[in-house]
Amino acid sequence: MTFLRHFTPLILLLAAACGRGGAGGGGGPAANDAAVSQRVVDYFQKTVTTPGLTFKVTKVEDSEIPDWRKGNLEVSLGQQTQNVAFYVSRDGRYLFRGDAVDLTVDPLKLVRDKIKLDGEPSRGPADAKVTIVEYSDFQCPFCSRVYTTVESQVLKEYGDKVRFVFKNYPLTSIHSWAEDAAVASECGFQQGNDQFWTMYNGLFSKQGEINKDNLAGKAAEIAEAGGLDVAKFKECLEGKKSLDAVKADESEATALGVNSTPTFFVNGRRLSGAQTYEGFKQLIDQELGAKG
Numbered sequence: 001m002t003f004l005r006h007f008t009p010l011i012l013l014l015a016a017a018c019g020r021g022g023a024g025g026g027g028g029p030a031a032n033d034a035a036v037s038q039r040v041v042d043y044f045q046k047t048v049t050t051p052g053l054t055f056k057v058t059k060v061e062d063s064e065i066p067d068w069r070k071g072n073l074e075v076s077l078g079q080q081t082q083n084v085a086f087y088v089s090r091d092g093r094y095l096f097r098g099d100a101v102d103l104t105v106d107p108l109k110l111v112r113d114k115i116k117l118d119g120e121p122s123r124g125p126a127d128a129k130v131t132i133v134e135y136s137d138f139q140c141p142f143c144s145r146v147y148t149t150v151e152s153q154v155l156k157e158y159g160d161k162v163r164f165v166f167k168n169y170p171l172t173s174i175h176s177w178a179e180d181a182a183v184a185s186e187c188g189f190q191q192g193n194d195q196f197w198t199m200y201n202g203l204f205s206k207q208g209e210i211n212k213d214n215l216a217g218k219a220a221e222i223a224e225a226g227g228l229d230v231a232k233f234k235e236c237l238e239g240k241k242s243l244d245a246v247k248a249d250e251s252e253a254t255a256l257g258v259n260s261t262p263t264f265f266v267n268g269r270r271l272s273g274a275q276t277y278e279g280f281k282q283l284i285d286q287e288l289g290a291k292g
Contacts, residue, residue, distance in 0.1 A: 028091035028093060029091060030090045030091060030092075031090070031091055031092030033060045035092060036057075036060055036069070036071070036088055036092040037057035037060060037071075039092055040055075040057050040071070040073060040086070040088065040095065041055045041056065041057060041073075043095070044073070044075075050077070052077050052078065053075060053076070053077055054075070054076045054077075055073060055074070055075055055076075056073070056074045056076070057071055057072070057073055057074070058071075058072050058073075058074050058083075059071050059072040060088070063087060063100065064100060064102070065087065065100055067089060067090050068087045068088065068089055068090065069087065069088050069089075069090060070085065070086070070087050070088075070100075071085075071086050071087075071088060072084070072085060072086075073085075073086055084097060085097070085098065085099055086098075087100065107268075108267065108268030108269060109268065110268075111256065111265060111268035111270075112131075112265075112267070112268040114252065114255055114256055115133055115165075115252065115256070115265065116248075116252060117131065117133075117165055120165050120166070120167070121165065121166045121185075121189050121193060121196040121197065121200070122163060122164065122165045122166075122193070123155070123163070123164045123197065124155075124159075124160060124162050124163035124164055125160050125163060126163065128160060128161060128162050128163035129161055129162075129287065129288055130158070130161060130162045130163070130266060130267055130284050130287045130288060131162075131163045131164075131165065131266075131267060132150075132154075132162060132163070132164050132165070132264055132265070132266050132280075132284075133165045133166075133167060133264065133265045134150070134164070134165070134166055134167065134262055134263070134264050135167045135168075135169040135249070135253045135256075135258050135261060135262065135263045135264075136166065136167070136168065136169060136261050136262045137168075137169055137170050137171050137175055137178045137182075137261040137262075138170070138178055138181035138182065138185070138203040138204060138207065139170070139171075139175035139176075139177055139178040139181060139207065139210075140171065140175065140178070140261045140262065141207075142261065142262060142273060142274040143204070143261050143262045143274075144204050144207045145274045146262050146273075146274040146275055147204040149274075149275065149276065149277055149280070150164070150280075151201075153277040153280075154277060154280045154281075154284075157277075157281075158284060161284075161288060162284065166185075166196075166200060167249040167252065167253065168182035168185065168186065168245075168246045168249045168250070169249060169250055169253045169258060169261055169263070170182045170246065170250075171260075171261060176211075176212040177210060177211060177212040177215045179243075179246065180212070180215045180216070180219075180237075181203050181210070181215060181219070182246045182249075183236075183237060183240050183242050183243055183246055184199055184203065184215070184216075184219040184233075184237050185199045185200055185203060186242030186243075186245040186246055187199075187233050187236035187237050187241070187242045188200075188223065188226075188228060188233065189242070189245070190236060190241075190242060191228055191229060191232065191233070195223075195226065195228050198222065198223070198226030198227075198228065199219070199222055199223065199226070199228075202219075202221075202222030202225070202226065203219070203222065206218055206222070216234075216237060216238070219233075219237060220233065220234055220237075260272060260273075262274065262275075264280075266280070266283040266284060266287060267283075267287045269283055269287075271283065
């Protein structure tokens with residue numbers, strides 16, 4: 001969280017600097033990678049004046065845009081590093097920062113294609129007209145607040161019209177037991193989909209009672225009350241045998257640009273924060289109307 005906040009002014013500066021490039025590729029001869037890399041570094045060293053920043057081009061390669069190449073600028077401040085994508089004309093004259101967008105491709109489909117649905121904790125029919133995916137943290141107070149909204153209003157109101165899929169995104173830098181809780185939920189999922197939702201309901205419902213020291217005991221109580229195989233559950237939790245599943249969710253979230261919880265995707269449309277029922281309703285009704 002601190003890392004992202006610290007680099008936000010830098011990214012804005014880079015965007016402003018790069019925005020002055022030309023609209024098309026240059027007409028000169030192609031420049032070699034070393035010359036392009038040095039030119040990019042020289043430019044940013046002169047235009048971005050934050051003390052202590054260093055710049056390094058780590059990649060230049062052909063891009064999907066004719067006459068343009070794409071690269072990666074590594075921006076460092078002490079031990080912290082941010083990667084910034086850029087495009088440069090083949091002759092090395094013009095540069096712009098960001099990602100190329102193919103306007104012939106549905107951007108929501110691109111988002112949906114990055115989200116794994118099969119074999120994930122879910123409720124509702126697989127062929128529901130609307131799929132809601134949540135990236136969440138069991139220790140996050142805003143996630144607990146929206147948990148009530150989703151459970152008591154959204155899912156009750158829309159029933160089989162909606163499929164709900166849960167993904168773990170523990171904010172370990174600020175929440176001491178979030179990852180352990182995520183592992184516990186995935187340990188439940190190893191015993192079945194219903195068992196996952198038992199852990200999900202219990203962890204959110206008891207959020208105010210849980211801390212780093214008692215997480216394992218509280219999770220075992222939830223498992224026992226929900227009819228899980230407690231011995232198998234404890235073995236999984238103590239050995240963190242479901243941590244890979246948590247890490248997979250985190251990697252997926254990062255690929256989608258998620259950096260806070262809760263974050264939802266409704267048929268690929270992003271909703272961030274502890275949304276009200278009306279916030280969900282607007283998007284869900286829009287999607288239901290679009291699908292007839």
